[in-house]
Structure formats: structure tokens, C-alpha cells
Amino acid sequence: MIHQEFMALSQFSQEHLNFPPFMSAFEEVERALQLYRSGAMIQNLLITGESGTGKTTLCQLICQKYPRVVLPERDVQPVLYVSIPPAATIGGVAEVMLTRLGDPQPGQGTGSAKTARVARLAKGVGVELLLIDEANHIQDRGQSPTQYLVGDWIKSLLDNLQVPTVLLGLPRVENLLRVNEQLRRRFSRQMRMELGQNPDKSVEQECLDLFYTLASCMPIPFSIGSESWESLACRVYFATDGRVAYLKKLLISAIRLAFEQSLNEIRRQELAQAFEAEIWPQGTGALNPFSRDFVFRRLDRQGEPFEQGALRAQTRGRPAHV
Ligand SMILES: Nc1ncnc2c1ncn2[C@@H]1O[C@H](COP(=O)(O)OP(=O)(O)O)[C@@H](O)[C@H]1O
Ligand SMILES: [Mg+2]
Missing domain, CATH: 1.10.8.60 (Helicase, Ruva Protein; domain 3)
Structure with missing residues (x-):
């Protein structure tokens, strides 16, 4: 393939489109951030969609629009994005968050020490929005106890941070909320990324x-x-x-x-x-x-x-x- 063709393909593959469900979800996430900034309320949101509907891309665009900024007195990071790994453990999720927050040694410490650091660092850099992708990897109570604990851990982290949180995942993440009443209460606002809603x-x-x-x-x-x-x-x-x-x-x-x-x-x-x-x-x-x-x-x-x-x-x- 000649250079020009390669460039044209590469440009096409990076193209981002504002198709209706994607745009609505993007606007809703931004609205949650604005509501928080205006001091009006903390609005959490659940966004579901099959694989390939654009959930992770949406998170990337939000992170790009509200990037981490290095200021002379301190770093500011309005958005904290974390993707829940498969078979998640609390330590594992906390470590991913610590890495995102710029912790120099994210692997260090016990699960609860890491959790305390997540909360401290997030407050220190002024996190105003938490995006939790692949939330379907947090299983419901019927599954392994570790994953059940991760669900509860996220719940207490939200209570601690007090910032709007968006959970994103496959449609079956709704099962998690069905059995976990406390999470359900926090994520009563829900959207779907799929076409077919017009x-x-x-x-x-x-x-x-x-x-x-x-x-x-x-x-x-x-x-x-x-x-x-x-x-x-x-x-x-x-x-x-x-x-x-x-x-x-x-x-x-x-x-x-x-x-x-x-x-x-x-x-x-x-x-x-x-x-x-x-x-x-x-x-x-x-x-x-x-x-x-x-x-x-x-x-x-x-x-x-x-x-x-x-x-x-x-x-x-x-x-x-x-
Ligand atoms: N708004 C968009 N405009 C153009 N392409 C997109 C858009 N959203 C997603 N894509 C394409 O679809 C691929 C999969 O999207 P992704 O966000 O990973 O989906 P999901 O997280 O829902 O599985 C991306 O690599 C990207 O190429
Ligand atoms: Mg994804």
C-alpha cells in the first residue's frame, strides 16, 4: 500500500462520529459534570451497550476534553477513568486507579492502604467525575465473593469521593444492579448506547x-x-x-x-x-x-x-x- 493510501486509511480509522445514542450519552455525562460543578447535585449514570457500541471511546473523548493539567502549585485531574479488569480484585482495581492518578508506586501496600491512597490522591487532584468502564466485570452476589466485594468497595468509594460516577458496561450489568439494592439506588439514571431508540x-x-x-x-x-x-x-x-x-x-x-x-x-x-x-x-x-x-x-x-x-x-x- 502506498504512503498516501496508508495515511488515508489511518485517518479514516481515527474518525469520531456523533451518532445519536453516542451524542446523547456524551451530553448526559457532561451534564453530570456541570451539575456537580454548579453545586446542584451528584448525578450518577449507568450506560449500557453491547460490545462495539462506543462506550470506551466515549470515555476516551471525555478524558481528552477534560485532561489532567500540570499547574505550578499542583496537578489537576477532573476525570478519573478506570476499566475494571476481568476477575477483578479490590487491590487490582485500586492499583489501576492509582496508576491513573499518577501514584509512583501503585502496587505498594495492602488493599485498604491502596484504597485510602486512591481517595486521598483523587481529592488532592480535584477529581470531579469518575468513569468506571467494563462494569460488567463486577459480578453479582451469586458469583465469586471477590467480585461481590469489589461491588461493595466501589459503593463505599463513591460515598467517600462524593463525585458523579458513570458506570459503563454490557447490558448484563443491569443484573448487578438488580441484586445489589444499594448500587441500584445510586444508579437509577440509565441510558443505552444502542441504535433503535428513535x-x-x-x-x-x-x-x-x-x-x-x-x-x-x-x-x-x-x-x-x-x-x-x-x-x-x-x-x-x-x-x-x-x-x-x-x-x-x-x-x-x-x-x-x-x-x-x-x-x-x-x-x-x-x-x-x-x-x-x-x-x-x-x-x-x-x-x-x-x-x-x-x-x-x-x-x-x-x-x-x-x-x-x-x-x-x-x-x-x-x-x-x-
Ligand atoms: N463515536 C464513534 N465514532 C467512530 N468510531 C467509533 C465511535 N465509537 C466507537 N468507534 C469505533 O468502534 C470501536 C469500538 O468502540 P469501543 O468504544 O471500544 O466500544 P465498546 O467499549 O462499547 O465495546 C473503536 O475502536 C472505534 O473504532
Ligand atoms: Mg469497551
Whole structure:
């Protein structure tokens, strides 16, 4: 691939879009921060979404917008972001937080010593917003006691810090709140990152809007050919489940194919090839959303890329799709 093509692909993959559920979630997080700053209230928030809907990206953008600043008298860090590791322990989570807070020796001390340091450092640098990603890794009471303890620990940390907190995770994080009444009370405000929440538009239409917003940033134009908009909307939705991560993978792969073949536009056949290469190798013929023979249905049955059980199994250890 020549240098210019490489640069164009790299620029496309870094593109950030303000699609409706992403934008609403972003605005709501900022609103929680503003409410806190105005002294009005502490508003916590739960944001759920399947993998690849943009939750971690949202956190990254918030951190970028409110970065740590080094001032002559002290460092100021408005946002503390932490991603809960799988099989989390209190010490492990505290250590991640200490690293983020710039502690020179995050691994040092017992669990409770680390916790005390987290609270002290967070107050010292003026943390005003806590973002807890992958909250689904905190399991409910039925699971291992360590993870149950992490849930309780987070609860007491919130009480100690007294800043707005956003929990982000897979939809099953709602189970955690269902069984943990105290956390539920603190996170009564909830949002979903998925498409399909606009009463005036079908989910397929929303997905097509997202496709075109992304396509407008592509270095090579997309050509719809003789296809109808409605049919393309369904194909795109079934191919990506309406998730921005899959849409992006699909388009990046199609752009690469177009560069390789020196095409001056991307057609449905490139998307079909990209779907097979990036999303589902078994997705051929009737099971490829961009093929002429496609069955026009969601690909969520057993063994298919958007099977619910499969996604749950992946989060227990197998690598995720995205
Ligand atoms: N707002 C966005 N605009 C463009 N691409 C995005 C956006 N949000 C997510 N992505 C893409 O999707 C990929 C997965 O997003 P991520 O935030 O990791 O999802 P999640 O945390 O929900 O699993 C990212 O690497 C990025 O390429
Ligand atoms: Mg994530």
C-alpha cells in the first residue's frame, strides 16, 4: 500500500462520529459534570451497550476534553477513568486507579492502604467525575465473593469521593444492579448506547444514517448501484447489528480492497468480501448480507456473529469479536 493510501486509511480509522445514542450519552455525562460543578447535585449514570457500541471511546473523548493539567502549585485531574479488569480484585482495581492518578508506586501496600491512597490522591487532584468502564466485570452476589466485594468497595468509594460516577458496561450489568439494592439506588439514571431508540425512525434507517456519515469520511466514494435505500439499510443493519465498531471494520476492509484493486468506488461486492473477511468467515451466499442471495434476517442464531449466548461466552474468556 502506498504512503498516501496508508495515511488515508489511518485517518479514516481515527474518525469520531456523533451518532445519536453516542451524542446523547456524551451530553448526559457532561451534564453530570456541570451539575456537580454548579453545586446542584451528584448525578450518577449507568450506560449500557453491547460490545462495539462506543462506550470506551466515549470515555476516551471525555478524558481528552477534560485532561489532567500540570499547574505550578499542583496537578489537576477532573476525570478519573478506570476499566475494571476481568476477575477483578479490590487491590487490582485500586492499583489501576492509582496508576491513573499518577501514584509512583501503585502496587505498594495492602488493599485498604491502596484504597485510602486512591481517595486521598483523587481529592488532592480535584477529581470531579469518575468513569468506571467494563462494569460488567463486577459480578453479582451469586458469583465469586471477590467480585461481590469489589461491588461493595466501589459503593463505599463513591460515598467517600462524593463525585458523579458513570458506570459503563454490557447490558448484563443491569443484573448487578438488580441484586445489589444499594448500587441500584445510586444508579437509577440509565441510558443505552444502542441504535433503535428513535421513535421516528426504524433501526435500519438509523443504521443507514450512520453508514453514510462514516462513508462520507471515506477516501473512496461508495456507490449504491441499482440497490434501493431500504434494502441497503437492511443489509447494513444485518451485517453490523447497528454497532459502530463493526461498521468501521467493514468499511476499513472495503477501502483496503478498493486500494488493492485500484477501484475508484466501493460497491456492494467489496462490502460482501469485507463482511466475510472481518465479521464472519462463514458468512457466504445466503448468509452474507451483501450477497444477492441474502436471506434478510438478523444473524443472531446459534453460531452466527450476533448470537446472544456467543457474546456472553466471549466475555467470559474467549476473545471478543471487536
Ligand atoms: N463515536 C464513534 N465514532 C467512530 N468510531 C467509533 C465511535 N465509537 C466507537 N468507534 C469505533 O468502534 C470501536 C469500538 O468502540 P469501543 O468504544 O471500544 O466500544 P465498546 O467499549 O462499547 O465495546 C473503536 O475502536 C472505534 O473504532
Ligand atoms: Mg469497551
